[in-house]
Amino acid sequence: MTAATVTDRYLLDDDLVADPYPYLAELRAAAPVHWSAVHRAWLVTGYEPAAACYTEPAISADRISPMLAQTPLELLSPEAARAFKIMAGWMVFVDPPEHRRLRAVFRGAFGARQVRRNRPMVQAAVARLATRAGAGSEVVDLLTEFARPLPATVAAAWMGVPVEDTGMFQRWAIQVGDLALGAVQTPEEHERSQRALLDLFDYLRGLVRARRAAPREDLISAALANGLVGxxxxxxxxxxxxxxxxxxxxxxxxxxxxxxxxxxxxxxDQLALLRAEPDLGPVAVEELLRFDGPSKMSIRHVREDFELGGQRLRAGQRLYVVTAAANRDPARFDRPDELDLRRHPNPHLGFGQGAHFCLGAPLARLVAGSALTDLLAAAPGLALAGGAVRWQPSLLNRSLQALPVRL
Known part of the structure; x- marks a missing residue:
């Protein structure tokens, strides 16, 4: 197979949203760095070139500036302009050395030891939500009743959000996520998510000022203690x-x-293995990230001309680093299309690499590992309910619309 024989497909076609892996495997085998006329972007599907994208100086993570270059702030509504300015300050969209300056604020706050201190809180939240998920009904939507509220509950408590504000905080966070990850489908949803970002910003600014005046044992207080804010x-x-x-x-x-x-x-077979050996939880999380992780790709821009995988990339072009394909590259992983909870080593790209390696990886590992092992222990009869699941139509995210299960 050659690059010329690969059909250039739209990655949001229904069948590719449901199962992108066969097509990505064809694309990777034919052209690990492929120009897609459909997406007007380079699709990087091979492991080695994808990993290189995280450290290549000619590649920029800044997605906001190119958008603003096409739509200047003065042409936007005041609310939209303010939302863009907030998002432009997210570390994920900032290149070094500015990225290092911003990231330094959280130095130590996301360390593995600090995160482990939150394990009792995570276990309590898992137990509480697992009980609620099974209350009064044999069939529940595990996404809305368990998987979605659990991380948001933990994040709210860790950041220091008062219990009475947790529900409001969770709604804002979910709507902001929809905006950032391209899940909004209508102008009304876009406006609602944009408003949520502004409300969340104003709320957190008030919380920062409250913690500056009276520190507590939370993430905001720990970050303020570094003395870099201000x-x-x-x-x-x-x-x-x-x-x-x-x-x-x-x-x-x-x-x-x-x-x-x-x-x-x-x-x-893998479910039975994890039930029998719950200590495999941390290794299982890494394999689930590799096999079918929550992030399908990250978007980058070419800052200056350079070569990648035998292709000449030009300044201004867009780049899709397709980690979903790279994490199944047979050149890097043995039996890449098999789920193997004992897989080791497992150098997946689910959390990125280099300067943009996910800051919250230790917390995500803790919450997901506890959720999986504790849920399986609490629900020995857990099984899928209903037919085929439905997927969110997102380029970036691998996310379900619902997950009906029997407990």
Whole structure:
């Protein structure tokens, strides 16, 4: 097969949203770095070129500036312009050295040891939500009753959001996630999600000022204790980053849990293995991230001409780093299309690499690992209910619309 024989397909076609892997495998085998006329972007599907994209200086993570270059702020409504400015401050869209300056605010706050201190809170939230998911009904939607609220509940508590505000915080975080990940489908949904981002920013700014006056044992207080907010990082920059933290870990982790449970229930041998050996939880999370992770790709822009995988990429072109394909590259993984919870080593790209390696990876691993093992222990009869599941039509996310299960 050659690049010329590969059909250039729209990645949001229904069959590719449901199961992108066979087509991505064809594309990767023919052209690991492929120009897609349909998407007007390079699709990077091979493991080695995809990994290189995270450290290549000629590639930029800034998705906001190119959009603003096409739509100047003065042509937007005041609300839209303010939302764009907030998103432009998210670390995921900022290149070094600015990225290092911003990330330094959270130095130590997301460390594995600090995250492990939250394990009792995670276990309590898992137990509470597992009980609620099974209350009064044999069939429940595990996504809305468990996988989605759990990470949001943990994130809210960790950030220091008062219990009485948790529901409101969760709604904002979910709507902001829909905006950032391209899940909004109508102008009304876009406006609602944009409003949620502004409301979340204003709320978190008030919380930051409250924690500055009276610190507590939470993420915001720990970050403020570094002394960088107000010095090398402005308060508005800090609050903008917190709006990203509020949704990013929750959305990614909820999809990891939901899709992970779906895959385990479709692979009864691996499900039985995890039930028998719950200590495999951390290794299982890594394999679920590799096999069918919550992020299908990340978007980059070419800052200056360079070569990648034998192709000449030009400044200004768009780049899709398709981690869903790279994580199944047979040149890097043995039996890549098999789910193997004992897989080791497992150098997947589910959390990225380099400067943009996911800041919240330790917390996502903790929450997902606890959710999977504790849920399986609490629900020995867990099984899929109904027919084929429905998927969200998203280029970036691998996310279910619902996950009906029997408990």
């Amino acid at each position: 010095e090398s990082v402005s308060e508005d920059e800090f609050v903008a980053m917190l709006t990203h933290v509020a949704f990013a870990g929750g959305e990614t982790t909820s999809n990891l849990i939901a899709v992970g449970v779906w895959n385990l229930l479709r692979h009864p």
